[in-house]
Amino acid sequence: MDIEKVFHMKGGLGDTSYSKNSSLQKRAADKVKHITIETMEEMFLATRPKSLGIADLGCSSGPNTLSNIKQLVDAVENASRSIAQPPPEFRVYLNDLPTNDFNTIFQALPDLYRELKKGKNHGGPPIYIAGYPGTFYGRLFPDDCLHFIYSSNSLHWLSRVPPGVSNINKKSIYISERSPAQVSQAYLKQFQEDFSLFLKSRSQELVGGGRMVLILLGRSGPSHVDRGNSFFWEILYQSLATLGEIEEEKLDSYDVHFYAPSKEELEDEVRKEGSFKVEKVEMFEMEKDAGNYPSYGMAVAKTVRSIQESMIAHHFGEAILDKVFDIYGRLVDQELAKDDIKSITTLLVLTKLL
Amino acid sequence: MGIMQILHMNKGEGESSYAKNSTVQKQIITVASSILEKSVLDSVHKTHPKSMGIADLGCSSGPNTLTVISKIINTIYAASYQMPELRISLNDLPENDFNSVFISLPDFYSNLKKEKGIGVDECFIFGVAGSFYGRLFPKNSLHFVHSSSSLHWLSQVPPALDKNSGKHLNKGKIYISKTSPDCVLKAYLYQFQKDFFDFMRSRADEMVAGGGMLLSFMGRSSSDASAEVGCHQWELLAQALMSMVPEGLVQEEEIDSLNAPYYAPSPEEVRNIIQEEGSFLINHLEAFEISWEGGNACDKHDYDDLEKLSRGQQVAKTIRAVVEPMLVSHFGREIMDELFTRFGNLVDVYFSNTKAKHINLVISVTRKD
Numbered sequence: 108m109d110i111e112k113v114f115h116m117k118g119g120l121g122d123t124s125y126s127k128n129s130s131l132q133k134r135a136a137d138k139v140k141h142i143t144i145e146t147m148e149e150m151f152l153a154t155r156p157k158s159l160g161i162a163d164l165g166c167s168s169g170p171n172t173l174s175n176i177k178q179l180v181d182a183v184e185n186a187s188r189s190i191a192q193p194p195p196e197f198r199v200y201l202n203d204l205p206t207n208d209f210n211t212i213f214q215a216l217p218d219l220y221r222e223l224k225k226g227k228n229h230g231g232p233p234i235y236i237a238g239y240p241g242t243f244y245g246r247l248f249p250d251d252c253l254h255f256i257y258s259s260n261s262l263h264w265l266s267r268v269p270p271g272v273s274n275i276n277k278k279s280i281y282i283s284e285r286s287p288a289q290v291s292q293a294y295l296k297q298f299q300e301d302f303s304l305f306l307k308s309r310s311q312e313l314v315g316g317g318r319m320v321l322i323l324l325g326r327s328g329p330s331h332v333d334r335g336n337s338f339f340w341e342i343l344y345q346s347l348a349t350l351g352e353i354e355e356e357k358l359d360s361y362d363v364h365f366y367a368p369s370k371e372e373l374e375d376e377v378r379k380e381g382s383f384k385v386e387k388v389e390m391f392e393m394e395k396d397a398g399n400y401p402s403y404g405m406a407v408a409k410t411v412r413s414i415q416e417s418m419i420a421h422h423f424g425e426a427i428l429d430k431v432f433d434i435y436g437r438l439v440d441q442e443l444a445k446d447d448i449k450s451i452t453t454l455l456v457l458t459k460l461l
Numbered sequence: 462m463g464i465m466q467i468l469h470m471n472k473g474e475g476e477s478s479y480a481k482n483s484t485v486q487k488q489i490i491t492v493a494s495s496i497l498e499k500s501v502l503d504s505v506h507k508t509h510p511k512s513m514g515i516a517d518l519g520c521s522s523g524p525n526t527l528t529v530i531s532k533i534i535n536t537i538y539a540a541s542y543q544m545p546e547l548r549i550s551l552n553d554l555p556e557n558d559f560n561s562v563f564i565s566l567p568d569f570y571s572n573l574k575k576e577k578g579i580g581v582d583e584c585f586i587f588g589v590a591g592s593f594y595g596r597l598f599p600k601n602s603l604h605f606v607h608s609s610s611s612l613h614w615l616s617q618v619p620p621a622l623d624k625n626s627g628k629h630l631n632k633g634k635i636y637i638s639k640t641s642p643d644c645v646l647k648a649y650l651y652q653f654q655k656d657f658f659d660f661m662r663s664r665a666d667e668m669v670a671g672g673g674m675l676l677s678f679m680g681r682s683s684s685d686a687s688a689e690v691g692c693h694q695w696e697l698l699a700q701a702l703m704s705m706v707p708e709g710l711v712q713e714e715e716i717d718s719l720n721a722p723y724y725a726p727s728p729e730e731v732r733n734i735i736q737e738e739g740s741f742l743i744n745h746l747e748a749f750e751i752s753w754e755g756g757n758a759c760d761k762h763d764y765d766d767l768e769k770l771s772r773g774q775q776v777a778k779t780i781r782a783v784v785e786p787m788l789v790s791h792f793g794r795e796i797m798d799e800l801f802t803r804f805g806n807l808v809d810v811y812f813s814n815t816k817a818k819h820i821n822l823v824i825s826v827t828r829k830d
Contacts, residue, residue: 111567118560158599196599200587205563213555213590220591235599237550238588240563241570246582249512249546311582 110267110364111204111242113421116167117413118208125413126169126211130398131406132260133171136322138391139454140178143257143320146386146456147179148186150255150318151195159183159195160253162312164243165261166201168208173219175257180223180234194232202247205240206417213238242266244304248312255318256309262323263336265364266301269293277359280347281340282331291331298366302376310382315461319383325390325453326367334448336367342442343411346435353423361422363415373455387456392449404440408432464617464722467790469556470521471782480523480561482782485755485819486610487525492749493677493823494532497607500675500744500825501536504605505545507671507827512546513537514603516667518593519611520551522558527569529607534584538577547584552597555590556786563588592616594659598667605673606664612678615722616656619648622720624791629717633703636695636721639687645720646686653724657734665740670830674741679725680822682748690820691725694753694780697811701803702792710796719791721784728822741826753808753817755779773809776817777801 116125136143151159161179166172176199187194201212216236224230241247243258244266272293278285282294309319324336331337340363347358370388377383400406412432419428442448470479490497505513515533520526530549538544551562566586573579591597593608594616617623622630622645631638631645664674681691689696705711728746735741753776770778781801789797811817 109567112564198599205566207563208560209563209588210556210558210560213557213559213588216555216590233596233599235589235597238559238563238590239585240566240588241581246580247585249548249585 108421112206113417114264114364115204115206115208115417116169117416118168118211120211123409123413123416124169125167128409128413129167129169129171131393131410134396135393135452136171136175136259138393139322139389142387142454142456144178144182146318146320147182147255150316151183151186152190154254154314154316155192156254156314157195158198159255160198160200160248161255161257162200162202162239162248162253164202164247164256164258165264166203166207166212168203168211171259172201172212173215175259176219176236177223179255179257184232196232197234199234199236200239200248200253201236202239202241202243204242207240209238209240243308244301246308246311250311251314253312253317254314255320256313257320259322260324262302262305262321263325263365263367265294265297265366267297268362268364269297272362273360276362278344279341280344280361281337281363281365283337283341283344284332294366295372298368298372299376302368302373303380306376306380306383310380310459313459315459317459318386319455319457319459321455321457323453323455324367325373325451326369327390327449327451329369331367334446335451338442338448339407339411339439339450340365342438343415343435346431346438347423349434350427350430352427357423363418367451368453370453373453377457382460383457384460385455386458387454389454390451391454392451395443402436402440403443404436404438407439408436411435466556467787468554468614468722469558469786470523471785472522472558473561477778477781477785478523479521479782482779483521483523483525485751485753485779487528488755489677489749489751489821490525490529490532490609492751492821493609493675496745496747496823496825497532497675498536500673501533501605502540503744503827504671504673505537505540507673508604508669510545510604512548513605514548514550514598515605516550516552516589516598516603516607518552518597518606518608519614520553520557520562522561526551526562527565529609530586533605533607534573534577534579538579544579544583549584549586550589550598551586552589552591552593554592557590559588559590593663594656596663596666600666601669603664603668603672606668607675609677610679612657612660612676613680613723613725615652615724616659617652618720618722619652621648624718629714631720632717633699633713634696635699635702635716635719636723637686637692638696638699641687649724650686650730653726653730654734657726657731658738661735661738661741665738665828668828670828672828674826674828676822676824676826678822680731680748680820681725681727682820684727684729686727690818693811693817695721695723697807698780698784698804700807701800704803705796705800710799711792715792721787725820726822731822731824735824735826740829742829743824743826745823745825747823749821749823750818751821753819771805771809772812773807774802774805776808777805780804
């Protein structure tokens, strides 16, 4: 099964869409916004381009995508004002897999352009926004075309389920205490292949002095079996198993194309690839906020559904979705009542060496 | 609702989608093939790009979109000792169904690799949503621009004819007609002149010297804007709408207040604007006759033969795919089936005593130094 043809966040603006259920992701990005903006300003002052290329890799669809752009453009305009120079022209590339709902982003563009031009001399600097479908595990852009790359909540998605895993990882959908040792080895190997290809590709696309701000789910210790991000997958497995409607073989053969790397695993690949300097690597935990939902469990259930729906529907069919996520929400709340679950997010800031 | 929201072709891949009903537009592309080829080759030879910026303006969705891009890439491939890097932008209004174009890209890229060895690090395809009556791309970033079956769409209904203008100057009609007063023709011409000038001026800023542009859109050969060829499909659509008034299916006022944001210029009108804007040399300007049925009438039955749609009904499908979103926003969805059935019948009658033709203008220009 080709991930590129199946995997996508739930499109549109409906109740179960990613647009309406991505506030957890927004909060993670907001928590490090000041670092993102600082990095952007530093990059601009160091490289002073006349035409600034920005890419959002794994832009998805929804309000987070376009609010990012405004923040980044504002940051550069402030920086250019501070050195009494006119701002550059902006080339913004929004990238995601071809199955992403780009239509919803494009439909929101006229409003974004209006907002960007509001109150500015001559409508402000020229800003050209393009959608670019394709996998970031490989080349996306021409050489030396970008100055700033942003990727939030995307790099924990692998290019594929590691080969062989679906045959041996029977009573789990990710790395769990029931997984044979080869499973976590296979996942690590796939992550290493993918992330190193990501770095190599970006290295040719970024100018020297260009910056990358990467935000992705991670894990704090060497073990995957903890009450961190992997635990949420464990709960999803339990939800599917509890349903009783699914053939055992179907459940046994389902695995997610996900990996939560440790700080060391990330830094190792950066070091090996050699074109980037690690400016910052921070891990943090998000506060559990139910937002508008009756419970945190339900908030997580809606978020995870908008993310996983395409894959689950493809493997198991659509009919089970409502029930599975109903159980999932309740299980999350039950588990939280017993003991904490810590979802770790990693922030990685890299500079392309000259 | 602004033009930006309602001017798009019928989405998806269903029965009445543009994807399944764009054979006329396909024919238009085919007919202009050799002029396109020459225009692409000229731009390569004049600009010698290492990295070539290409844009298709009004790309829509459906099979034609990537067919055009293929043609352009093939031409460059055949002519180049060393392929330049290709930066290809597909542009249309924000409501266009870009998703369906993007989903076909992985297969498109793998065919490129298989057939020509062109890899993903040599050919980059982007989607750019916005109106081409304004700047879309950075200065000096384009070497070749293509636009087919798009420039007859204006940026707006001429303000004097807009439904909010409070006046109904074009009663019983939805475009220029023999019954339209002079002020209607003037309003349409003025809007076209402003829009086309803005289009050319924007492209002038975006294109490098020596860059080429191939434009193909509906026009007319007569100097009279109300001549039949150029207006008649709108005339019959208006007749179909008017026939629904006595039955209470449509209000006459609704028809009076609707005017299509469309204009089919004469070659002179086009030439005048290009010369006035001043940045382009005209290489070629030709008017082609295109049958209302697109290619051969006989190669149309690729779906339901059992239904055996009349020729008029088939033409109605192609027009529906294009104008339905606009008409739905004005009249509501309920009357669409009945409207296009009646329209199809009127087309059948028209076919019985006329060889119904569009005029399609094809213009090739080069950006001056």
